[in-house]
Amino acid sequence: MILKTYRVNSIKGNTLRLTGKGLDKAWEQAEVLTDFISPWDKKGVDKIEFRALYNTEHLFFCFKVFDAEIYVDSTDDTHLSINNSDRVELFFRADENLNPYYCLEIDPTPRIMDFIAKPNKDFDFYWNWPSEDINVKSNKEENFFTVEGAISLASLKRFNLVKDGKIETGIYRAKYHKQADGNYEPTWITWVNPQTEEPNFHTPSSFGILQFM
Template sequence: MKTYNVNQITKNSLSITGKGNAKAWVKAEVLTDFVSPWDDKKIDKIEFRALYTTEHLFFNFKVFDAEIYVDSTDDTHNSINNSDRVELFFRADKSLNPYYCLEIDPTPRIMDFIAKPNKNFDFNWNWPAEAINVKSFKHDNSFTVEGSISLASLKQFNLLKDGTIETGIYRAKYHKQTHGSYEPTWITWVNPQTEEPNFHTPSSFGVLKFV
């Protein structure tokens, strides 16, 4: 499995602003290894960073995109699902029974849910509000999504084990079509080797390793 090393920082050395420009982020490895196996369109650069303290996992997506699409119809899951967004999936093991999904658009609206195999989604489930903090910022030619998740919640859901978390890291990019609608390009850290776009499969996950 592909592995990303999550470096440790001291407690209180990083605060979430949405801009992703805190000095502590220079200590993070920069992951840019993203692909779209099912689409020939050029992928704009994506930078993912993660750090941890004794209490939190911090994550930072910087997506280089001058034409962000957000469906502002309302704040329902449908609108978020039709918008540009970044995604993190966490699983206890390859059975995906269950796994936990965070999908975040540039505003930042959160679509979080628990899932089981065969895309069995429970949208009534939410990550505990006190355990997650997410903010975002739109730049001229990019947007940033920055957040923190408590290690206590990751342990509660049996996701953080022996200093590792099995994780999927993704991006959905919506392109305007000639007839006016928007269609997504699906982008992933790990190529799941599927014929059709599918993040909800064991082969799309890698490992975040705390070092």
């Protein structure tokens, strides 16, 4: 099976300043990925722009999510509240066995729900991406929100995720809509259509490739 590929351009020795707004001029060197769908929902999805770059030390990523009704569950800062909020997601795996794979789910504030997982949705929420190896910032505007991050290449290599200049990656978004009863229900949005009957990102067929150029 040929996996969808996104080309991650190099900014060589240069760095990239994270502000949460995605305004650093280095982002102009990134390819813009807008190929997102919700295979399980007949309605179209609002535009999402994903960018990634790398230098000698970090993988940088930026989501710009167009949304006039951003929802954040502010009950507390637990995983449950993040899980009930609009968010963007990156999953990384060593191979299609998903044993293990690493998950980063980030809401617009930006709170991070990070965990390590094994097949059949075996999640370990006690695991965290080392704080010294990840930096995330965000910004909310009236009609969109932005999430920027930097992940150390050292940590990605330590977790055996970089192979031949590639990282097998899932790129996702959860959009929560208010229902008539006042509750919020998600629309699940993905870069790669996993061809599953029900929404499922935690499956080998939902991953593509970040290719370092």
